[in-house]
Amino acid sequence: LVNHLALIGCGLIGSSIARAAKQFKAANKISVFDRDVNVRERARALKFADHVAETAAEAVDGADLVILCVPASAYADVLKSIAPVLKQGAIVSDTGSVKSSAAAILKKYLPPQVSIVPAHPVAGTEFSGPDAGFAELFHQRWCILTPDEAVPQAATEEVGAFWRALGANVDVMNAEHHDQVLAITSHIPHLIAYNIVGTADHLEQVTQREVIKYSAGGFRDFTRIASSDPVMWRDIFLNNKQAVLEMLSRFLDDLACLQKAIEHDDGEALHKHFAHTRAIRKEIIAAGQETKAPDFGRNPKPLQ
């Protein structure tokens, strides 16, 4: 149990942590701040925190665990304003999707008497903002912690226990490896989803109305992740540049093989590739990271 939790940023993630911490009794007191006055107003109306502060410094005053829930580009401003007022022995964590750059910036601005335990809950929806959050967002999802060797074991354990209280599973790994894993499981999928939605938008031989009408053939699935928060995703690609470009180059090499197979009418190569990819979905479902309801459960009648 955390005595005093402070959350900086009240979007989908911050407001979900607040709701979950309250509902699952993971914190005694919750203070929050968001730099957007409209979001602070919504936070007050939605009552997911005990205190909505007017500054980041006010929110972290006396806090035992501070979690940054803002896009990477906002870290520096937040850290500058909270660094002077952090309680001795406080733990500072975050929720960003790129961990090497997060670790660097947290270390740069924070004083040595606080423990830095960067974290990344691998969970989300396509919606943003304080109204989009809900307490169950982290249930059965993984939260990855990437503390460096200098961090006291007790601090890592406290952050891990907090995430477990919200229903998440917890893993610890180094930041560089995290960034490679997420490049392929999250960043490249988002990049190509954003890209194909853009391509469809620019075609002159197919109208946007046609794309919308016939999107049930596969396209609509990509629009979900391509409607994620643009600022957050800009920051992710800028901060995980190396791993993203590396994985993108692998993706493009593989795509060139499929392209060649189509060009050369190589049905055998295509079939071999396509027959291979079902297994991984079964394992994702077995691991509780996906539902097997047909068509994502979009249809009224479930599979028998």
Next chain:
Amino acid sequence: LVNHLALIGCGLIGSSIARAAKQFKAANKISVFDRDVNVRERARALKFADHVAETAAEAVDGADLVILCVPASAYADVLKSIAPVLKQGAIVSDTGSVKSSAAAILKKYLPPQVSIVPAHPVAGTEFSGPDAGFAELFHQRWCILTPDEAVPQAATEEVGAFWRALGANVDVMNAEHHDQVLAITSHIPHLIAYNIVGTADHLEQVTQREVIKYSAGGFRDFTRIASSDPVMWRDIFLNNKQAVLEMLSRFLDDLACLQKAIEHDDGEALHKHFAHTRAIRKEIIAAGQETKAPDFGRNPKPLQ
């Protein structure tokens, strides 16, 4: 109302048409055939047809509307066996995802006294086989008819009325345009989904177990369409080669721009692209082709 409907192929699509035609009273009598003896056995057990024939010729005997629900590579065999026994004035349709090649093969094998009305219901799930079908599959989805000018208007209208009776919306367009529209709304999305699942599988720096655990970051969405029927998809890419390669080249050009923006730390270009793609999803939801339940409705608690 169709008096006698014959369906060749009892997979997801064929068995869904049979179930829907029965439930929504769109046909008096339904005969089906599948070349796989195990599927015929399941069809008998599931009772979605009045008659499960032992040959395609037997199934179409006396039928007013015959619909092929088999992968493109199976058309020639089916057509050779049914051509000699089709009733004078029968309508022959299909459900394939590529229409130019379908029209050519239907015309090649069928006698002049039958009307050819190729069709493509833009609906499906990631599951295959007779057990995966359900009557509501076509509700609110579009079925595209691509008859050529020689086809009697009455035949096109009859097929359209049949699909409307199953709950679908009906459009008529030429086959070449259909193939371009579907290349971007369905074929390229499947190609890149199959491709990224393959890429993730081949990495040496990230294990398959890690891909599975952290798939909720975006990757899992792609595994749904990458677990579609491999034979059907091999045939689609072989038969819509030109349009797929053309759209793939557009996709790759656009992806090169995003790649360059990442390489050059061009946050403005990234943000501009990402901010633009939310609108199209809203329109897809407004058009009834998608649900706005957060995270595809995977989560227990809906958005308020």
